Amino acid sequence: MITPPTSPLSLTRVPLHQPLLWLAALMAGASIAATIGLAIDPRLVTGAPLWAKPLKFSLSIALYALTLSWLLGMLHSHRRLTWWLGTLSALFLAVEIVIIGGAAALGTTSHFNVSTPLTTTLWSVMAVSIVIVWSAAIAVAILLWRQKLPDRARAVAIRSGLIIGLVGMGVAFFMTSPNAEQLNDFQGIAGAHTVGLPDGGAGLPLLGWSTLAGDLRVPHFIGMHALQILPLSALVLELLGRRFDTLLLPAVRLRIVVIIATLYGSITALLTVQALSGQSIVRPDGATIAVTSVLFAGAAAAIAVSLIARLPSSREDSAARVGARTQ
Numbered sequence: 001m002i003t004p005p006t007s008p009l010s011l012t013r014v015p016l017h018q019p020l021l022w023l024a025a026l027m028a029g030a031s032i033a034a035t036i037g038l039a040i041d042p043r044l045v046t047g048a049p050l051w052a053k054p055l056k057f058s059l060s061i062a063l064y065a066l067t068l069s070w071l072l073g074m075l076h077s078h079r080r081l082t083w084w085l086g087t088l089s090a091l092f093l094a095v096e097i098v099i100i101g102g103a104a105a106l107g108t109t110s111h112f113n114v115s116t117p118l119t120t121t122l123w124s125v126m127a128v129s130i131v132i133v134w135s136a137a138i139a140v141a142i143l144l145w146r147q148k149l150p151d152r153a154r155a156v157a158i159r160s161g162l163i164i165g166l167v168g169m170g171v172a173f174f175m176t177s178p179n180a181e182q183l184n185d186f187q188g189i190a191g192a193h194t195v196g197l198p199d200g201g202a203g204l205p206l207l208g209w210s211t212l213a214g215d216l217r218v219p220h221f222i223g224m225h226a227l228q229i230l231p232l233s234a235l236v237l238e239l240l241g242r243r244f245d246t247l248l249l250p251a252v253r254l255r256i257v258v259i260i261a262t263l264y265g266s267i268t269a270l271l272t273v274q275a276l277s278g279q280s281i282v283r284p285d286g287a288t289i290a291v292t293s294v295l296f297a298g299a300a301a302a303i304a305v306s307l308i309a310r311l312p313s314s315r316e317d318s319a320a321r322v323g324a325r326t327q
Contacts, residue, residue: 014073017086027062047200092129153253160261161230168223196278219271263299
């Protein structure tokens with residue numbers, strides 16, 4: 001008899017962390033303010049619209065806060081510890097966005113700015129804040145690894161999402177060291193997003209990712225959002241199980257989630273290597289294209305094999321699936 005997955009909606013029925021929800025609401029307001037700034041303030045900083053960075057960070061922090069609030073709600077033990085982990089994360093993420101928004105209001109950049117004692121202090125505060133948020137995420141990952149979750153595919157999606165997300169967040173540390181050009185001709189900036197060219201060149205709209213050189217923001221962004229994408233992939237498979245019999249089998253969904261997580265982690269690693277080699281995301285070389293093609297083709301083939309190998313094989317299995325759908 002096939003055991004149906006717990007209703008996907010049950011994943012939302014958890015006690016959400018209130019300070020993180022408040023932060024998400026504040027970030028919604030901050031994103032609106034930054035959007036207005038983009039519309040009425042034409043100034044540029046490091047070649048990008050002045051209010052683009054506050055907008056991007058407001059949206060990213062809002063999404064992260066909602067995700068972390070949901071993840072913390074699934075931890076049934078260590079409630080006091082999880083509350084503090086979430087609250088510290090909310091506090092120091094708020095510190096970061098205040099500094100980013102304040103720098104924009106002053107018409108300057110917040111990141112890597114050590115041009116004056118004040119900007120050096122603010123950049124140091126931001127760095128410490130991110131280390132605290134990253135450390136809290138590690139603690140949450142450890143607690144979730146030990147927590148018994150209701151579905152193996154969900155568990156793998158959540159845990160792998162956390163691990164890849166931590167790696168993606170960690171990519172930011174590559175950005176914090178001054179490059180050779182900055183050391184030879186110091187202009188008050190120590191660190192860069194771009195590899196191979198100075199920050200501020202041609203970039204993708206809004207995102208700002210360099211179209212001419214490597215950009216560490218690409219693997220940072222992609223890796224960090226594994227926190228949302230991988231758990232969502234597990235939920236999508238459960239919903240599809242209501243239409244496709246094979247996906248009602250927990251073993252099939254587990255294998256597919258493992259394949260997706262492996263692909264996602266591999267792409268994050270490849271994007272990191274690509275950025276560090278000074279290669280733009282929109283100008284991949286032959287080797288990058290070949291490896292990417294092999295990864296996606298291999299994942300597609302593995303998923304196809306997982307589905308074909310577990311097609312309904314008997315009346316009993318089919319009846320069990322029908323029963324699972326009606327529960």
